[in-house]
Structures are given as C-alpha cells and as structure tokens.
Amino acid sequence: MLTFTIRRLLLSIPTLLFIALVIFLLLELAPGDPMAEMPLTIPPEVKEKMREALGLGQPWYVRFYLWLYQFFIVEPQYWIDALFGTDFAQGAQRIISFQSRSPVFDTIGERLPQTLWVVGMSYVVGVILAIPIGIISAYRQYSIFDQIGTLISMIGFSVPTFFTGVLLIVIFSVHLGWFPSIYDTTLEVTDWTSFKMQLRQMAMPVFVLALYNAAQISRYMRASMLDNLGQDYVRTARAKGMTEKVVVLKHVLRNSMIPVVTVIALGVPQVFGGAIITEQVFKVNGLGQLLIVAIHGNDIPMVMTLTFIFAILIVLFNLIADILYGVLDPRIRYD
C-alpha cells in the first residue's frame, strides 16, 4: 500500500507538470493584450518597460519556468514565513495578478472561505441526504419511495444548476421574501441574529448544489446496494437468523459503501468546477466567480493559477479515491 501510494505520488508530478504546460500554452495563445487598456499617448519605449514590468518580455519557456518556480518554491516559502514568522522568502517575487497588482494567493485566500462554506456545506448536505435515500430505494426497490426518489434524482441531474438557482430566487426571494437572493460576504457572524442571517443567505445556494450532488450519489448508492443485496452472504446472514437491521445496515451497507466512498472522493473537485455557475447565480464572490472575472479581464496569472489549483484538486482526489479503495476493500491489492 505504502509503495503504491509513493509510486502514485511520484507519477502525479509529471502529470501535473504536463497539465501546467497545457494550460500555460493555451493561455500563451491569448490574443488579449494586458496593455490594451493603456492610453495611446504612452510612448512605445515606456510601454515596452511596462510590459517587462509585467514579466512579458521573456520567451515563453523562461516565463513558464519562472511561474513554476514561483508556484512551487516562492509561494510555500511565504506561507511558512506567515505561519512561523521566519524569513525564507526574503522578499522574492510572488505571482502577481495583472488586474489588482496584488499577489494572486492573497486574493485566493480571501475568496476561499466563501467557496468552502457554500460548496463544502452543500456537498456534505448532499452526501448526508443521498446515502439514506439510496439505501431505502434499494431495499424497497420499485416501491413508491423508490420511484419518487428515481424521479427526483433524474430531475436533480437533468435540471442545470443555473435554472434551479434562478427558479428558487424567483419563488423564495421575489415572491415569498424568505431568503436574500444575493450572498453578502461582508456579514460577520457575531451573535444569534447574524448567525440566522448567515444561515438564510446560505440556504438557497447550498440547496441547489446539494440537490445536484445528492441526485448523483444516491443513484450510485442505490445501484451498489442492489448489487450487494443479491449476494450469497446476505442469504447466509439471514439464514443465521440475524435481524433485517443488522443484515442491511451492517453487512450490506458496509460492503456497498466501498464504491460509493470513492465516487464521493472523485466528486469533490467536480464540485469546485460546478460551483462556478452557482456562485455566479447567487453572486457569491468565491473562487469560481474570481475565475470568471479573471477570464473576462485577461488576467493571465490569476487564470493560470486558479485552473492549476483545480487540476491539483482533481489529481489529488483521484489519488485519494484509489487509496481509499485499497484500504476499504481488502480484496484489492495494488502491489
């Protein structure tokens, strides 16, 4: 197991480097010039200096190496400095956003809590909803509950999140006025009233994403439970006189969870991607919204860094899913 993990970790380094290269070269083709907005009265030699100040003077491979160096060496140094008060970085150049002229990671750090709160919460809610629904649907296959569950989960992954979101806004904030339609980031939770306010503004985005996630995970849960319910060991367990509760919730559930846990792990990075749309609908200023603004503004370092972080998440959670599968299922041996 350990050697497998180490081998996979080592393999993910060239994968990530390749992905970084692909993203970098794609952005290199960008026709948009970050200097396009500058007044035409600036003399050309000054313009050239400004381009160099943005780091655009060198050929692409130098800049790619520089970006890698900044991402993997300089930025972690700054984090360590901030944590322990050391001085490893010694004022080295960080990755700077074209738009705000501030370090990219500072902006990401400001936006991360909103995304984690809304998106993370919705994923947790989705999983908590999906597992019991999947269990009951499978145990009472073709019952009314199963049919309604199937219909709702079909709707859940057919209706795009931007439509569910907009529909909820029309119903619950325009007509009923229960929830605010815009997520207020400046709200600080200090007392009971502001906590209730926070809950109310989180309700709709969390519900939209949770419905979408629960729809997919409950289908996997149901299929996996159905696979296991037909197995011989279930008949044996029943024949030994165990109660239904023990059979279903101990024997079958534990075995059915193995593939579902990996599906849950694999879904985490996709949630961050899907959140781009939901954040746009509810005006949550999280990572997804940051990416959209950066794309529209030709902010190449920001787009590059954010996309690469998404890629790291995907590779990381693929690895976690594989390892979990090996840990949970003793029949799987990687070595």
Next chain:
Amino acid sequence: MTDTTSVQRVRSQWWDVWDQFKTHKGAMIGLAFLIFITLFVLLGPYIWRIDATALDIRNKDLRPFYVGFFSDVKWSWSHPLGTDNLGRDILANLIQGGQISLAVGWTAMVISLVLGTFIGVLAGYFRALDGLLMRFTDLVLALPLLPLLLVMMLLFRDPLRAAFGPETGIFILIVTGIGITSWMHTARIVRGDVLAIKEREFVLAARSIGTPSRRMITRHLLPNVMSPIMVSATLGLASAIITESALSFLGLGFPSDFPTWGKILFDSVARMAVFPERVIWPGLCISLTVLSVNYIGDGLRDALDPRIRGL
C-alpha cells in the same frame, strides 16, 4: 417438431430492443417529448411567422396571456408568451433558440462520439497504442474542463468570428470545444468492450480467413460495441446541451443577437423579479429536453442489456 411452426418472420435484434424499450414508461414519454420539441423548433418558424430578432418597440414588455387573464397587465394575443424589453417576441425566440441549442447539442455529441469511438477502438485493438492512448485519456480527464472551456471560448472567439462570420464561427468553436472535452468516457467504455470482444471466437475465425484490420474493425468490432456507444450518445447529448447553455449563461457563448435557450435565460436574469416568465420558459425547455434525453438513455440501457431483454 414440424416445419410449419418454426417458420417465422426474420427479426433483427433491433426489434427486440424496441419491444423492450417500449415497456419503459419514462423512456417512451421522454422520446415523445424529444420528438415534440424537435418538431416544435423545426416546424415552429413556418407556423409562428414572427421574426425572432424583429423589434416591435410599441409592444415591448408584454406579459404572457396566462398572467393577463388574472391580473391587469399589458398583454396581447399577437404575442402569447409576451415580449422582451426591445419588443422581441418570446415564443419566436424560444423556437429560434431551440434550433441553435439542439443543433449544438447534436453536433457536439456526434463529434465527441466519433473521437471517443476512434480512440477507444484504436486503444483496444492495437496493443501497441493502448498504453499511450489510455495515458493520454487519463491526462485529459485530469484537466479542469469547465475552466479550460471558458478560456478556450475567450481565446478563439475573435479569430473564428473573423474567419467564419459571427454565428458560424461561434458555433464551430462551441461544438468543437464541447466535443474535444467530453470524449474520454466513451473512449474508455469502447476500449473495454473491444478488449473483451477481441478475444471471442468469431474474431479469431475472421482473422483466420485473413480479414484485414480495417475490415475487422468496421464489420466485426464496431457493430458489437454499438449498444454502449448509443447509451453514451444520450448522455453526451444531455451534457452537451447543458454545457452550451452554461457557457451562454456565463456570458461566453453566442453573441446576444443569436438567441439560444441559455442565452435568453442569461439575458433575462437581471429583470427576473418583474418578468419571471422570460427565465422560466427557456429554463423549462432546457430542463425538459435534458430530462427526456436522460430518460431515453435509461430506457436504452435497459433495452440493450441482453440479461434483462429476455425477461
């Protein structure tokens, strides 16, 4: 055993599949709705003869008829679903938008299927290519696709518009973008099936009479992997329609004078408090189309599974 009873009309397996498909209620409703919406957008312009882009500024901001019945608002039978803030007819926009949305969905799906099948068959049939192609597939799967698609839209929008004109250029861009970011699952499934079929006796028999690789693939392998390809076609169609509308919704799809369902929705979000119908109708069109395609996929999966079909 007499000869008279064994004479039967020759049935192809597709009739069996159809018989099984008919028993899936959701899939039949889905198929009916898909046919309906396709006819609606194809024949709609011949019946509803208002130009989608025609401005009728005197009749702007009309409400739909069902709102007009119950409250005192501006509405008219000449625009049953109302008009937008420039007086463009919403029904005509839905028809025109549906044409583009469905065209994008089908074309992108075909591109991703062709790519996926091609790569899957190559990887499954030629052992020398297998490792390389599957590593490549894994790499593409590890890319953050939606952000990259957004970046691609932004990068290639202007050159393609200049080369092919605004509508065709964006169409080509969106369709290729979705196509080349969604072939991986098809490729994996097809490869797996080809690997299994390659070991069967009829392939050995075909090889022993000297069938060349090209004919082996087209005559023996492809017909046998049709069923997983068809199932992933329905999934591909559904996700292509959603991706296109999501791109339009994020403001990176078609320009605003070419309505698609996602684009109409996006343009109407700012005033949805006053005119909710402008958001709900295109959203319903997208959702119901995708829902029916997903149900068709569900029914197809059951119908094409020989273990269930016999029952």
